[in-house]
Amino acid sequence: MDTIAPSFEQPTSPSSGFESQTEPKAAPPGPRLSDMFELLCAQPDTAGAAHVVHVSQLRRGGHVFREGARAEFLHIVRSGWFKSTRTGIDGYEHVFGFLGRDDVLGFEGLASKWLPCTAEALDVGSVFTVALRDLDVLRRQHPALDQALQQALAKQLLRATETADMVAAVSSEVRLARFLVWMSQRMAERGESPRRFLLRMTRREIASLLGVAHETISRGIGLLADRGQIRVDFREIEILDLPGLRASAVSTRRDLSLPAERHAWSAAPRAPVRERMACPA
Structure with a gap:
């Protein structure tokens, strides 16, 4: 079945079985x-x-x-x-x-x-x-x-804009920071902790949303953890430095003020274009 077909509930009358001295509880x-x-x-x-x-x-x-x-x-x-x-x-x-x-x-x-x-x-x-x-x-x-429904539609359009803003960043690291800030905001809206939450989606699913390789998500999480902005325990995320994470989410490119070794994964030497495009034998 492709869609969920609702079976609307109808009020039910109490059973007419054995009599009882106590009034039967309503469903x-x-x-x-x-x-x-x-x-x-x-x-x-x-x-x-x-x-x-x-x-x-x-x-x-x-x-x-x-x-x-x-x-x-x-x-x-x-x-x-x-x-x-x-x-x-x-x-x-x-x-x-x-x-x-x-x-x-x-x-x-x-x-x-x-x-x-x-x-x-x-x-x-x-x-x-x-x-x-x-x-x-x-x-x-x-x-x-x-x-x-009008308010819900307006909210959907706003969140679609927020998603587009996530992937507008050039750096995958910034995209990830924006995603975590967005998740923090959503958890706050739900009345839950904005600083400690469980990611129900996999890293591969996050990578698909952000338009990056899932290995990049793992490296980006490690980088943000090295900065002291988050702590990671499998899918549980704890935001240790929310202002710092928001600062990482502002720039559309990598944070040039950080030491170069922190960006070693993004600045690694690359093979010439012809070699990178060549198909393996």
């Missing part, structure tokens, strides 16, 4: 439209409290939808991290973005009948799912939803 209410409003920081809507929406749970590697699938649903990230990818004609998977809490997946479906990318869970996560065929009716019935 816990399912996720409501008002819960989605709260996630999107929209104005409260009392009418939304009665509308049950579907929540899909995904494990790492689970797909919300796949590239080329028919656009049928809109998904709002409730928890976890996801990656947005496209596959080239050569089979290479390119990461276009990392999406977390309150990000919207499948927005492209509003402009096309087909989804241009794949959304995959990077860890255990969940998404609210709304059918596109129901979206217009829900927007008319709940003005708060319409406002929330």
Whole structure:
């Protein structure tokens, strides 16, 4: 199945089995439209409290939808991290973005009948799912939803600009610094520690987003650690010097004020162009 098909929950009546002297406990209410409003920081809507929406749970590697699938649903990230990818004609998977809490997946479906990318869970996560065929009716019935979606779209455009800014730097080291600063900001928005967090994505996935070789990510992390700006324990990142990391993210080229040996990996002698372009025998 290419997309998650929601099965909207319906209220269930208590079982009519054996009588009991104690009143049976009501089943816990399912996720409501008002819960989605709260996630999107929209104005409260009392009418939304009665509308049950579907929540899909995904494990790492689970797909919300796949590239080329028919656009049928809109998904709002409730928890976890996801990656947005496209596959080239050569089979290479390119990461276009990392999406977390309150990000919207499948927005492209509003402009096309087909989804241009794949959304995959990077860890255990969940998404609210709304059918596109129901979206217009829900927007008319709940003005708060319409406002929330406009804000979400504006936020998506802003984050797309932030991603473009990451890869605008010439130096891969600066791209990495910008990515870590961006992650710090995202964690703060989620109410989590902006200085110590776990990277749910692999270094290869980060390299794909930034447009560099994954070996370069490993070298760049080592360089930032040598500067005393971060501490690394596998995928756990601790930012020790946030102002210093931000300073590393400002320049579009490498920091020339640092000793040359710190940039030995980027200044290593290179073979002549003809030799580098020659195919191995």
